[in-house]
Amino acid sequence: MKAFSYERPASVAEAARLAAERPNARFVAGGTNLLDLMKLQVETPSTLIDVNRLPLAAVENTPEGGLRVGALVRNADLAAHPRVRGEYGVLAKALLAGASGQLRNKATTAGNLLQRTRCYYFYDTTKPCNKREPGSGCAAIGGFNRIHAVLGASGACIATNPSDMNVAMRALDAVVETVGPQGEARSIPIAEFHRLPGDTPQVETDLRPGELITAVRLPKPVKGVHLYRKVRDRASYAFAVVSVAAVIDKEGDRVGSARLAFGGLAHKPWRVEAAEAALVASGRADAAADAALAGATGQEGQGGGNAFKIPLARRTLRAVVADATRA
């Protein structure tokens, strides 16, 4: 860990201003990801801005009938919130599928949105990584890339977003609320929040310098069966190889509406609205999978690469749709 200065601002505005002023500043909340990365010097911020004491830990009802989740609401608390459990089941399930009890007690909603990839080579500072060190190359390409992206990858980066929560947030059309250095508020739809790697994999979100996440707004609940299916290498405490967040509502024997998002496939949670339409139109999971996985390409790599994720995602979607539509 490199030496850094530490600030504990008293207000949201001050936090954002400090972050814009100080070069290479990072906000810290739960620290469950950032501190690990700092120990390895994958992250080397000059200033840490501790936001834990800011008044951002409330879960409130919105006038539209949705929920406004404060940036500092811990993952465990969010998963246990009665309205989340009752009306946003896909989110509660996704949260509980993530990490471990101890980590969920610390990790925050905003921190989870900003969780960084688990690419092995990103973590290994002896290897090139365009995300860690822009322009240095990508060791995952041609390396051991079993956990890497099959959709939306670029020649610069094939990393995935490891979050479970983000996948559910994407299915629910969450909106990220922020405050900028001048105190200006902004709302960013989740679909636009996370980016594909392109030529700048180090830029992972739409956030501007100094911009602080204050809350995540959930629109009013989506009717239907809420499911989150996480496929993983062990029963707990493992990142998703593939995951599917789904909210599926039946009208009689037909699928009336569907929300489908995938984790583990791309640099961002992967949702293709056309796939949902295909499911509604045909009632067939495979039709939805065809649309959702269009253009999916496996990486060649040691140990067989990651092409298996494509049939795995299809099969997982099939299973989820079958579960959701079972009479």
Next chain:
Amino acid sequence: MDMSQPIGPTPLDARPDGLVGRGVDRVEGRLKVTGAAPYAYETRELRNPAYGMIVEAAIAKGRIRAIDAAAARRAPGVIYVMTHENAPPQGKKKEQVGPVLRGPEIAHFGQPIGLVVAETFEQARAAAALVAVDYERAEGRFDLRAAMPGAIVPKQVASPPDSSLGDFEGAFAASAVKLDVAYTTPVQTHAMMEPHATIAGWEGDRVTLYTSNQMLNRGQVSLASVLDLPAENVRLVSKYIGGGFGAKLQPQADAVFAALAARVIGRPVKVALSRQQEFHGSTRRTDTIQRVRLGSDAEGRLAAIAHESWSDTTVGDDFYETSANVTRSLYAAPNRLTRHRLAHLDLPLSSAMRAPGEAVGMLAFECAMDELAETLGLDPIELRVRNEPSEDPEKKVPFSTRQLVPCMREGARRFGWEKRGAPGSIRDGRWLVGLGMAAAARLNPLQPSSASVRLERDGTLTVRMAMTDIGTGTYTILAQIAGEMTGLPLERIRIELGDTLYPKAAGSGGSWGAGSAGSALYVACDDLRRQLAEKAGIAPASASFADGRIAGAERSAALADLAGDGIEARGEIKPGALNKTYSQYSFGAHFAEVGVDADTGEVRLRRMLGVFTGGRILNAKTARSQAIGGMIFGVGAALTEEVVIDRRSGTFVNHDLAEYHVPVHADIPSLDAMFLPELDDKANPLKSKGLGELGICGAGAAVANAVHNATGIRIRDYPLTLDKVLRGLEERESGAQSRRT
């Protein structure tokens, strides 16, 4: 005492309800759970230690062209930076313990190339990152399969690398039923909770290391060699150890570095490996490629058994994985062949990890037996019963005890083995359900060990030996043995271990700890009993010890009243002829039920049972813990554990516990182990056998066989991750589809 004669009746036989065998709680348990038991890095015996952080090589092969430590030396709090340019002279490599920083050559990724010593841990770690190294890179070899053609016959260790009996090739060729399969197992890491850690301090030319080490006397000798000191000038202290599993059989770089640096700066130095450093900077279990050939008649009687194994270690080392050794003693067949070959790669040192040999050998062999059973249409238990040998098939001597068949029968009964269906035939919702079994066997060695006991004036007993308790329960079983032998209650017995100032002991490794150290203590207590009987005027043969008293036919006395200024006794145990004239193994049988997700290929253990024999069970609770702990290791080996080698860079890709997947609680829903009654009078005076490793032997094979039974898919490339299962599911389904069309 040496084990040249079987043991007759002993005081431990006299009291079936005695202390020995009872599931006594760990005597040091309270200290551990309250944080009052100091582990090596926490010891406060040495004042004002400085903190050392190891700098590791960023390449796998080549040499250091230049090393610039100027920035590190200037960094806050830095006291000393040691590199190959200024490292103190050192002596010779001994066992697998080598000098550090001998020169600029790099032999593997993560090789220690420097040490930064600072006032605080954080300062040392930050400064270590400032050491700038210019490398000259060379091509490395990181792939066992590619190195197979050049693999060598390894140097003989305890047993020869090759064996043969009869005419394997001829008998195999003539067999009615043949199996010829290759299995691979990956590199594994020990993943013990406590990393390697040492605090070293000097007084003149004598050094004391508070360290985390399984075998103190061996470590003392090898460290003395590396530090170029007489052995008596090196003291190792390891009171509490947070697991080892073989990784701490030898001192590692933390110990060598701490000792060297402490001498240079004239102040104690503490060094621990980080979790990431454990992967490259410690030892590993090698990957293996194994070929198994079985030839039998139509009834499943084996005529020919061959087991060949290839493994690798770092250049210049001789360690090889003895995967096929256990095969020499497992099943009967007149024609046999085993072979071990070793490749030298530019990877870290390979060494022992829990049940070296058996653990990975049985992953291959016990699955091959399952394959043969299926080919023959025989129950896997029945196949093993038909090939049960009447004596050790290669050593041609009797087994001291062998209850493999009773273990399989009892396990089958308790587990509901009869519910096992044809492969792929049982479904529970989305789960394909299967049952599998495998045999367990582990060599039972005895190592020289000694102990002293002292009956103190106050009637308490102090036991001393340079034995270690690596978390297995050694403190507790030794207290039980001393208690039963002397009739003193546990609270009046003090067990002092983990210090080379005490009588030499075997240490913890190879499943020999309890039997060896416990026997030395038994002998010491036996001598103490004799002395006490003499003092009390009681004929030793008629003396009994209970409730803190010695009693004879006519008189009795409190031990405290006989103690005077204290009575000392020593005991020693050595292996004797019986480990040649008898084949000594612990045996058992594993039963596993798994579910395989029909959609995703995820494999989840549903339940597991191990039925074992290990001679006299010294503590029902700690014995069971060892057994189930070993079984869980086996589940990990079967399903999740793999250190992935990047074949381009020689780096272990997943070098942390987030991505090296040991089983977590959710992976182990229901697991049990039990022991059949047994006494082995050829093993040691306790009539016990080793249990620390038996649980892992065959456990993974039972799980893999259950996966096959669930799905009909046979995966011979461990671990059985979901991508491999998925491939099988897809192939099977497309096969079914093409059969339909």
